Amino acid sequence: MQDTLSEIERAALKSLESVNDPSALEAWRVANLGRSSALMNVFSGLGKLSKEERPVIGAAANRVKVALESALEERSRLVKAVALARSLEEDHIDVTLPGRRKHVGRLHPSTQQLRRVLDILAEMGFQVFTSREVETDEYNFQLLNFPPHHPARDMQDTLFIEAEGRGDNPIIMRTHTSPGQIHAMRQFAATNPQDPPPIRIALPGMCFRYEQITVRSEVQFNQVEGLAVGKNITFADLKGTLTDFVRRMFGEGTRLRFRASYFPFTEPSAEVDVECFVCGGKGCQVCKNSGWLEILGCGMVHPVVLQNGGYDPRVYSGYAWGMGPERQLMLRHKVSDIRYFWGNDVRFLEQF
Numbered sequence: 001m002q003d004t005l006s007e008i009e010r011a012a013l014k015s016l017e018s019v020n021d022p023s024a025l026e027a028w029r030v031a032n033l034g035r036s037s038a039l040m041n042v043f044s045g046l047g048k049l050s051k052e053e054r055p056v057i058g059a060a061a062n063r064v065k066v067a068l069e070s071a072l073e074e075r076s077r078l079v080k081a082v083a084l085a086r087s088l089e090e091d092h093i094d095v096t097l098p099g100r101r102k103h104v105g106r107l108h109p110s111t112q113q114l115r116r117v118l119d120i121l122a123e124m125g126f127q128v129f130t131s132r133e134v135e136t137d138e139y140n141f142q143l144l145n146f147p148p149h150h151p152a153r154d155m156q157d158t159l160f161i162e163a164e165g166r167g168d169n170p171i172i173m174r175t176h177t178s179p180g181q182i183h184a185m186r187q188f189a190a191t192n193p194q195d196p197p198p199i200r201i202a203l204p205g206m207c208f209r210y211e212q213i214t215v216r217s218e219v220q221f222n223q224v225e226g227l228a229v230g231k232n233i234t235f236a237d238l239k240g241t242l243t244d245f246v247r248r249m250f251g252e253g254t255r256l257r258f259r260a261s262y263f264p265f266t267e268p269s270a271e272v273d274v275e276c277f278v279c280g281g282k283g284c285q286v287c288k289n290s291g292w293l294e295i296l297g298c299g300m301v302h303p304v305v306l307q308n309g310g311y312d313p314r315v316y317s318g319y320a321w322g323m324g325p326e327r328q329l330m331l332r333h334k335v336s337d338i339r340y341f342w343g344n345d346v347r348f349l350e351q352f
């Protein structure tokens, strides 16, 4: 029996020498120390031995078991070390190679400018109010004091969504952000119809027009509309607000001028020009030698529009303006073609 044990030990240790990976290690453990291994058979046969033999063989079998277990442990350490060394060798990183450039996403220039404008207006106390892009003729035109055949409608060629069966109120894409004025006023007025609260909001968003796409006109563009309604609001407030806005937007010393103009939804109406920031007012190609750049339309909210919004024009007054972030960017960065904005050319977009 002693000889059998010595043979078991010798054979096991010998076969362990060729074990080189974790799965072979496990197979070796099952074969040599597992329940049906030769060594375990010796343990289970101990009961059949004589009283004298039993302790001697038992002790010897134990010694073999301990020897095999420690040999297994040692071999397993060796296998792990070899595997680690190999992976370090095979997977090593060549730190001298140039890195791969990661392309990081960025905000579209229009979005950047839109946010800049809204940040400034927020500092000035204007809350953002978003309004729908798909409108009705009623909100886009009629309630803003454009009667059905008013010539001012020619200023804005409209994209129709659904006209059939809707008479003089087709569903259209909004041609400007001004219909948001009506939605906002009605929403604010509904909170207290007898004494509607004052309003000071900025209305940003995409507008759509049925236009021939050219260097200067696109079928879609953003606008930001401003609206303030309250008691005792005057044209002086409009001038003060827009002067403050222009200086925050284009620089402290920027000069601006108000030019009389016409919009159906404001009375009186004006357009604002800023001193050309390319030539400083001396006259250049960008300002077409006038020294001025037109940046927005504005005016005192027309009494009919106030009325349509639920604000009594005998008690309330207000001012509004509308401007285009893409136009501001074009002027600011001398972008010569508006089509770049939706052209999806990263060489253009990456410059902002």
Ligand code: DAH
Binding pocket: 175, 176, 177, 178, 225, 226, 263, 265, 266, 296, 297, 298, 299, 320, 321, 322, 323
């Ligand atoms: N809605 C006008 C347009 O798209 C811009 C505008 C002009 C908005 C005067 C206003 C305003 O609120 O008072 O051309």
